[in-house]
Amino acid sequence: MAIIDDRFSNAAQQLDQCSPRPRWRSTAMARRWLLMLAVFLQTGLATNFFLSILPYKGGTYVEISMAVLFAILFAWISVGFWIGILGFCFRRVGGDRHSLLLQQTEDSLLATPLARTAVVMPIYHESVERSLGGLRAVFRSIERTGHLEHFDFYILSDSRDPDVWLEEQLVWARLCDELDAHGRLFYRRRTLNLNYKSGNIGDFLRRWGRNYLYMVVLDADSLMSGSTLTRMVQLMERHSRVGILQTSPSLLNGQSLFARIQQFGNQLYGPLFTTGLAAVQLGEAAFWGHNAIIRIDPFMRHCGLRKLPGRGLFRGPVMSHDFVEAAYMGRAGHEVWLEPGLNQSYEESPPTLVEELTRDKRWAKGNMQHLWLMFRGRGMRMAHRMALVNGIMSYLASPLWLAFLAMTTIETAHMVLFPINYFPDSHQLFPLWPQWQPHRALILISITMTLLFLPKLLAVTDALLTRRAIAFGGFLRMLMSVLIEIVISALLAPIRMLSHSRFIIEAIFNLTLRWAGQNRAGEIGWGKAFVNQAMGTVLAVSWSSFAWWLDPKFFLWSLPVALPLILAAPIFVILSKVHLGQTLRRRKLLVIPEEVSGSELLEAIGKEPDYSVAGSPFPAFEEAIIHPQVNALQVALARDRRHGPRGVHLQQLCFRCLETGPQGLSRSEQSLLATDAVSLGWLHREAWEMAPGSAWGDLIGARIRLHRVKKSQFRAAERVLRHKE
Template sequence: MTERSPAWRRRALVRRWLMASFVFGQTLVAGYYLLWVLPYHGGTIVELGMLGLFAVLYAWIAVGFWTAVFGFVLRLTGGDRQSLLRRHPPEVLAQTPLQKTAVVLPVYHEPVHWTFSGLKAVFRDLERAGQLEHFEFYILSDSRDPEVWLEEQAAWRRLCRELDADGRLFYRRRTVNLNYKSGNVADFLRRWGRRCRYMVVLDADSLLSGKTLVRMVQLMEREPRVGILQTNPAIINGRTLFARLQQFANRLYSPLFATGLAAIQMGDAAFWGHNAILRTDAFMKHCGLRKLRGRGLFGGPILSHDFVEAAYMGRAGFEVWLEPGLSQSFEESPPTLADELSRDARWARGNLQHLAIMLFEPGLRFAHRMAFMNGIMSYLASPLWLAFLVLTTIEAVQMTLLPIDYFPEGHQGLIPLWPEWRPEWALGLAVSTLMLLFLPKFLAVADQLIRGSARGFGGAVRMLASVLLEIVISVLLAPVRMLTHSRHVIQALLNVTVRWAGQNRTGEATWRQALVTQLPGMVIGAGWSAFAFTLDPMFFFWSLPVAIPLVLAAPTHVLLSRTGPGTALRKRRLLVIPEEQEGLPLLDDAARFRSETGGGTSLGAVAEAVLNPVLNRLHCQLARPRGHHGRCRAPAELTGRFIKAGPDALSRQELCRLLQDRDCLARLHTQAWRAGPESWWGQRIQALGDGSR
């Protein structure tokens, strides 16, 4: 495929060189300052290590700072003229005919009613937009627990009836879930990929308005060289204090960062795995994922597949764009810090795998290799920061407990090296670092004030108060994340297996959970601070910004997981976002659908699948015909134990063996209804009869 437009690539190159000049120039100046802040001015091995780690970390945060500044300037001047939306007037897009598009929802042990209600809201919003006939919906399940996938099948059937969506809403469950989510999508593409020109990928917590879905398809039709078009999802529906902090920060700060990132990456953007539209033929042809051929971490299936798929799409000559102007794209935040960090264990491993692809995969564009590096640094920065703190502690010990070494290791010459301190330089360096971290947040506040949209965040005063609260909490959480991410990186490098499971969407953390997960960090923080106090008072005060958050990690964790503080702040219009103030039909529908009852019974999905004749026929139709001439392949002992003592007498694997077999499932229905009144099934039938009266 030939290059579409050298013009945007030249602009992208200029912007990237400008970014690099700012980042590396600022890092060189900061490194020079640190060199003269250190007592021996880099004359020891420890100080050289500190200088190297500081330069990497400072450059890392400088990239984020300048990305936000670019975004602020572009939004101040009316937006990026090179974006896809700016290329095509709204009236031209409105006249663009649509092509058939698959809306794909991969699920794995998600809350069934909650997840399917979100998809129902998307369906209804497309219906309101009058463009439903161009879209098909696919629920792709990898769930392994029979209680979950049987409930999914029953909920899918109810949803088809409610929406009159037969032939438009499909469900498939893989019995062997190879390669996680990417394998699930690949299985769908092999079977049905050629039915649709485009594919929109959702997560279990994704919501996309009908207007946005239509506009995405129209842009893809107008831009045949675009292989992936990524939206910038806003976080919504936060209930716990932690989730509300995350959604406020995302909604206020991300427009700047997304605008700046899109302007720098342009057609070499990344794919985030959801809330995006893909050109199906190109994706099938060029984005197949092979297993890594190395050892340990760098062997086996690729866990974080989205960046890799974007890089492969770019290698094939297609463009990948992030379009922040596509609004009404939503997702949700994990409700607690523990849930976020648990998810990060998988993400850390997946992103570190990208190191092998970044270095050795041929033909990838440089911008996509840098996207890999960005993802790697999202987690590698934590152990680097930890190493910097360790070296700083060693330096403090050497300067306090050991005699001054006028000829330290690495110093050459006959003239002694005198240690000296420059506190005013250290203060300037600290101020510049804080500016990199926090100035983008206040640029976001200025952006909203200039646009006159502060009211959506509670007004100017409340918005500023919310930002200050978010800064305090982010400072408290930073050392906790540092320690946990460092552990995740070490475990990944040691090839410790990570657990792939459904995410908690609503639960609060208990004190026991908080103490178990945060106790090591609390001990480390208290021990380090106590050691610093005995070593030197100044070093003790220097350690407090890291030590105090670690000591308070458990109560912070519990407080942030509670819905009460989040609700109280919302009532005072703190940490609010525009979607909560103005409302949106899509979000109103999702909230209403999720508040309704799920339509099941107290029996449980397995018992209902066996006893309910309508559901039994449904599950039999979806099961595979594994027996012959009505003969169940499962051992008689297994079916006998199931009928005698109920589902709890069998393991998950044994239940799957029975319930995935069409003949067994039909036979179980007959045997359960013939069971005696004192049996387990007889009691369930009696309860079912009592409930119907």
């Protein structure tokens, strides 16, 4: 411990002794000014052109509003465009010389000793098999590097459902045995969930943070290779100013059509955008909450998140913590780097659009909360404030686009339904002949499309030049996959726009959102899809009908937005289909390098053992009471909670549970019982003595039958094996 404390203070001293202004800062400043110049110039020209298309050339309030909205939206996509261009240029010249990886040689990194690092995985009602199976793959990968002794692993659970957290505990214990990770792989479940994920991490840091110099945060679907993790620790050791080092996680393991499209786009276009983004942000990058390494000491000293003191949305704990923590790290004088060169860092896409939108609902609210910090947060660096703007605009762009469409409709209705105003300005001498300029509108649309799609074409070019096309199925298949991706993205854009607009309105009115884990496997049924998208479909039908009534030409203009919304339910269902994704995969469409060339991590999660509760279909709570070995484990993990009045309550629950079976208790009552060692032990003993015909007697009978079936299956398999030998 003393060694770690010394390292803490040494790191702080080193920081103080470092030159006050690192060299990258002036480069970052120059690049950002250039980016802003390009964006503003481009936006200014485009907005001027847009005004020339409008009937009154910006002479009415509606047109002025349209122009303002257009300018904001155009600037937003222009930023993305220039980031992509920058990324392409940097990749062509072999990377950014300021990046941390390029500042080090292979030898210097290999010669750098590692330091104590905690790999933490906060989970909340996630698939236990997938999340802990992923952690197992990470553990094995680090083991293969020969540096396992520097790493400890923590499963940090916030799960409330007893069937989930009891299963987590069981799988954790089995992992400890399987990996021989006793004393290296730990499990902690908070009984009081405060402040979401950041509260969970904070709880870990308060208890064990001082034992480590670094902490790697993984999401439930994260995968990182051992070589990448060791390299990250070495980079942190070489650069004492760096507080957070963020990798750019690639998507993998997608099964549904939707997930496969997402991961293809992410893997093909992602490197371009992250290289560009990293080149602009340099040491003032954002933290994305996972697949990153954090220097624990400054994080603990500076990155506590106070509750917001405002009203409504701006009151209470910070929901989207990562950007804020990066900003606080920067405020304390530490650097935050995004390093696109650190590969073999992965996460998964939500399997369906419904799941993606459920996640976006949380993120939209969390990002809107950042408005308070952006304006009221003290001492934060401008780059980090801009990162907050970036996060806010990711969702705010949608209602702005919707407002733009509404303004366009008002403008058209005004032109069609009301008499033409030849003198919109009371001081003008000559009449104005209002007229649409559709050919100029087409030019503007072409320019906008170029901004959106040119970076994608550059990513394809980059893949060809770096001979990566073969890893995407070959040139022709890659082009086909890009076409599929572009068509689906165009279809999804209006659906996302409408949903995000709803989320923003909900966020502003501070409606309560459910904070739940992703469904990482399921498909969507027709009923759920229609219910989910009914409002959007009705709105789109009404809007396009109105457009048709106004002017058939305007109706045609409305179709690219209205049609995907009308067809939203079938789009949702088709995209969620796993067999469609797999069919395209067999034809080598939408494939990614890890699938073509192989990946030890992907194979490891594909071969994960059966971690389902004792290999049985019984819920974990029942298994914790019935199965003698599982019960012994759960009793050992529980505490004696029978102090004071709670003891009486627990005994009453025990009697009720014994009489009625688990169905007679609510989830929270089951959870309470499962945390009490005395209750678990008592229920186990009593349940096995219950006669057939009683609730537990029947459950035990069913469990015995299952045990026999499994035993006979096992013996049959053994016979087959012996026969083969």
